[in-house]
Amino acid sequence: MSVPAEIAASKQISLTTYRKNGTAVSTPVWQVSEGNTLTTVSLADAWKVKRIRNNPRVEVTACDIRGKIRPGAQPVPGTAALLPPSETENARRLLESRYLSARIGGWFNRTFHIKRPEGVGIVVTF
Template identity: 35%
Template sequence: MGMTTRLTRFADQKTILLKTFKRDGTPIGTPVNIAVEGDHAYIRTYDAAWKAKRLRNDPRIEIAPSTFRGTPTGEPVRGRVRLLDGEEARHAAGLLARKHRLLHGFLVPLVHRLKKYKTLHYEVRLD
């Protein structure tokens, strides 16, 4: 798998700053976890989150490496997301759970279940 992509630098990154865009174009940044696979990556959120609403209206994103709290630690890159379902969503969930064992293997699914959220998985591709 010797393919290096612009996403490679996010492979060891636990948290990224995800910027989504409001209807008026205002960017809103949120720290999220990421799992990189080849030329694309996966992120997850839940249906009631504001970022999910913004992504429904506008799939454009900007991502940058960041601290756990969302302070950027590198240059941002532009991309787009695509909402996944079925087997693709299960695949994304598995990769996130493998990389972030406690958080996405256990805590996030538990909280989403308890709060009756629908977990949404997105594929990230850079422009």
């Protein structure tokens, strides 16, 4: 199954992960869609990353920048995988190709050799 057009076209998505007790937690994130996958990057110590380590089942829904779900938007189930550090930089570059502020931040960090907080790429397969 490929990424639904509504999600691929959306600048932000609501990434829903699940706690150990099954409670759903949604977080708005930037994303880049390719084929049947969606890629994003998060801080390595973020709670969503910890939840994905425990349970790779996720749901993705188109949303606005504040995480408000668009009327009529349908959640799409998927499976998340965490990328190793060697592939996380490629995921950052993908986000930079789509988002101007990510491009500016990435350029600034590379130009002035500013150490970024440790991040981890997340790939959701549908």
